[in-house]
Amino acid sequence: MARGVVSRLLNRPVRLVPAAFFGVILLGTLLLLVPAAHADGHVRPLAAAFTAVSATCITGLTVVDTATYWTPYGQAVIMLLTQMGGFGIMSIATLLAILVKGHIELSGTLAVQTETQAQTLGQARRIVVRIAGSMLIAESIAAVLLTLRFWIHGGMPFPRALWHGAFYACMAFTNAGFALHSDSIMSFVLDPYLIVVMCLTVLAGSVGYPVFWELLKGWRRPHYWTVHTRLTVYGFAVLFTVMFFAFLVFEWQNPDTIGSMPVHQKLSAAMAGAVMPRSAGFNIVDYGLVQDETIITTIAMMFIGGGSAGTSGGIKVSTFFLLAFLLLAVSRGERDVTVAHRRIGDETLRQAVTVALLAVACVVSGTMILAMLTDLPLEAVLFDVNSAFGTVGLSMGITPELPPGGQLTLMVLMFLGRVGTFTVASALALRTATRHYHLPEERPIVG
Template sequence: MTRAPERLPIGERSIVRGNPMLEALGREGERLKASLLHPVRSVPLAFLAVIIVGAGILMLPVSRVGQDDDMVTTAFFTAVSSVCVTGLITVDTATFWTPFGQVVILALIQVGGFGIMSLASLLALFVRKTIGLRGQLVAQSETHTLNFGDVKSVLFRVVKIMAVFESITALLLTARFWIAYDPDLGTALWHGIFHAVSAFNNAGFALYSDNLISFAEDPWIIVPICAAIIAGGLGFPVIIQLVRNPFRFKNWTIHLRLTVYGYLLLFVAGIVLFAAFEWNRPETLGHLSLGGKILGSLGGGVFPRTAGFNSIDYGAATPETLMITNILMFIGGGSAGTAGGIKITTFLVLGFAIWNEIRGREQVTIAHRSISSSTQRQALTVALLGVGAVILGTLLLLMSTDYSLEKVLFETISAFGTVGLSTGITYNLPPTAEWVLMALMFTGRIGTITVASAIALASRPRLFQLPEERPIIG
């Protein structure tokens, strides 16, 4: 019996390149490919449209309690941070915005986490009971669906996954807020829902002025939030595959293996290193009980994975802790989830490519499977574009502020990785620096490959092979 070919993820460089159905069309399909490439532009434009609408609503008097000298920049920064599920703020979410404004922020987080085009495609399914080819391709690009025919079912699964995790987290948090912190059930319910949605979508927005520092020793708050962050950060394809084959390790795809094992490795390393650098420092973990130190270390390994919550003051952390956090923020979480960064799979594919090159092997293999050269090039492109964005953003912030390189670099990586952690300088940045961070958040959320594809849609494969030459490397 012939084994069916493995369904491979569609390439990130283009939402149509590598699609079996379109490749089967041959030359006659080139025109269709050209017309279908147009939706790549739709993703960033859709995010931009929602940001503009959200900023407009946040500028209304009904949305805010406070007043800022540059309300336009404040509203746009908050909208970008919400839609891009980052969590960086220039004003206190708990006191500056009215309950209506907080609802707007929550809606922007939910839409940004789910994906604008995925949401539009889902609405089309409800209204028209079907979805067009272009809509399927856009939704496939947004959700990184493993097979073209699975788009409809995956969209519904994504909704179910979000609803289940957010509902369970909201119930746990609501119960804790109501029992221990707020006797008013309505307020406790609102806080539970807000922080559950913010956690699962890796947004990092909180309705408390000190974020989660007040709950640093409360496992009933920290643990559910960390669990929701991990679930959202793994990525929807990983969750779906884990539900299907939780313990059939032989059936795990390479993507599933890289994401799960890579996440575990970085998770443990983050906790251990954070504890090693901060355990006895009174400014961070030193003043807490043993349980509080363990919870703080747990947060130190989870929150930098693009979640943005903080249970300690990162402005008081050691340079070593900030460096480790920078690395975790830049790598980020799993693909096709709510996390940002260059993604775990990108990082590990590059790592395996380097390891195989050191060993003198031409073919890159992972778990007895070879990794195509196109996948390696995509990983390298994503990583280098990310490095370039961070370097450019850091340079621009250094030119417009007086802060040290250490703090500015932390801020730019946090923005690009859609993390939301800060050493405390965000509140005092000039408008120019705020717009730089907005650009980094937007680039990080949309994805460097999507942005590059939207700019260079006219690229065509060469029909001839040029002579090969080898420059000196190293």
């Protein structure tokens, strides 16, 4: 009986991905509608649905204060949803199929390949087991380090410190960004120990599982890295450096953010300001008080996101730098796009362009809808829309003020950002028939 159910569930490889996420969101909404999940006993259906979408899509945007509105039961549900979203619904389905049947059908493997961006079917089988192991190890290490911080240096009772350590470790590795403090982690901006642990945990989750495991096996031999790993690692380094110095320069003298801090604390705050916008969503400063230049660079980083097959959102670092190499090749008049002495196929480049254009369309559409529904400043609207689509979770404080239509818009953007524009495009592409002929070529004027 169970085998037949699993086999039927895994029979639609691409379309099952958004359907599975939607199912978990629905389940999470029902769990959060239970009166025991609400501290004041007052049930708000839209808040429950918004939180379920944000948690499953590992975003972290909220319309209510996680620390005070939800009970420990509600917070545990949020934590469970972020774990399921981070691990990937298709990875869970594959593990269940392996346990029930002892092997996996080809269609099911293709479904997981879509979710994890594995390059071969064999990798798709192995990667789901590695995801579970890497999440367990990384979150456990972070939980121990954070528990010690809250217990010994924070003065919390051990059970409460353990809960805070486990919760923040989960939220950091999954890049979800929910917090048990009303100001996120702004009250810890002067604590370099906690900031460094959180940033490293965020990076471990956002770099992507294929890159994570390749680095574990051969971090000392970068000349053997795949093109994807090189794009991701070096791309992370470039973007981190750019955002680190941008945040430091633009906010150095801002008294509302880091202007009054000592130099070493400014550096730790800038490190968090460079890491968190990539998808984590923990507020290290009040983004309603930052400089306009910081807002612009943060929006750009949220749009790019992190690594493929990780817990981050955005168009992904590899996509962004593939487009950069494409632009470089075109500007030089070269027919081939090469990265690390490897030619990039036309199909991969078309996918990168498709992902970027669909992302732009989603962000522009969401911004226009919110601009029509509200009178809020355009920069705040654009900031929160990018945060929703990039599954980041940072906000300039306008999300709770949005009307129901605006909150529903952000929910759709979070769903599209987590499921992935390319996954949606692949589902639509299944209906397209392959042409067995070529039409006459013509070159319209470009530019």
